[in-house]
Amino acid sequence: MVDGLQGNLIMSKSEYNITVNGETKSVVITEDKPLLYVIRDDFNLTGTKLGCGLEQCGSCAVLVDGNKVLSCNRPAVEFVDKEITTIEGIAKNDVLNEIQQSFKKFNAAQCGYCTSGIIVSLTDLFNKKKSPDRKEIIDNLSGQLCRCGSHASVLKAVNNLIEKRKMNG
Ligand code: FES
Ligand code: FES
DSSP states (O other): OHHHHHHHHSOOEEEEEEEETTEEEEEEEETTOBHHHIIIIISOOOSSOOSSSSSSSOTTEEEETTEEEETTTSBGGGGTTOEEEOHHHHSBTTBOOHHHHHHHHTTOOSSOTTHHHHHHHHHHHHHHOSSOOHHHHHHHHTTOOOTTOTHHHHHHHHHHHHHHHHHTO
């Protein structure tokens, strides 16, 4: 009886192909292993952070096929055959993307724990909208918590980026 119960509790592992930042790896995982843990453990990419683990703080945000997804709770097996991009994959050829550059210019971080999630989230927005309005920016950032209170400098960086885009036509 006990053996049977234990047998049910131990999930077996299987092999899945997961693609992160253009690299496809065959990972051997249980079907409930969250995407965040696969990114950190199996791909050794630690820029994506575990905060709440409950899809409430935004620190684990990644892009999946170009759309923001919180990776802490959803199993990696949902993302087989999808293109996952983490903060490490957002800069191209060591050139920071325009959001990263603006964050750097305005020192838009304190401890930095939330920062990769915020940048990923804003990358989703700015990839889709050339000049998002205030409501769209606030909506985008509303799920991105920061215990250090960096949002004022984040908004400065965002406004700077919008101005820069306008100047560049
Ligand atoms: S760690 Fe995923 S939303 Fe907080
Ligand atoms: S900069 Fe520290 S949590 Fe946001």
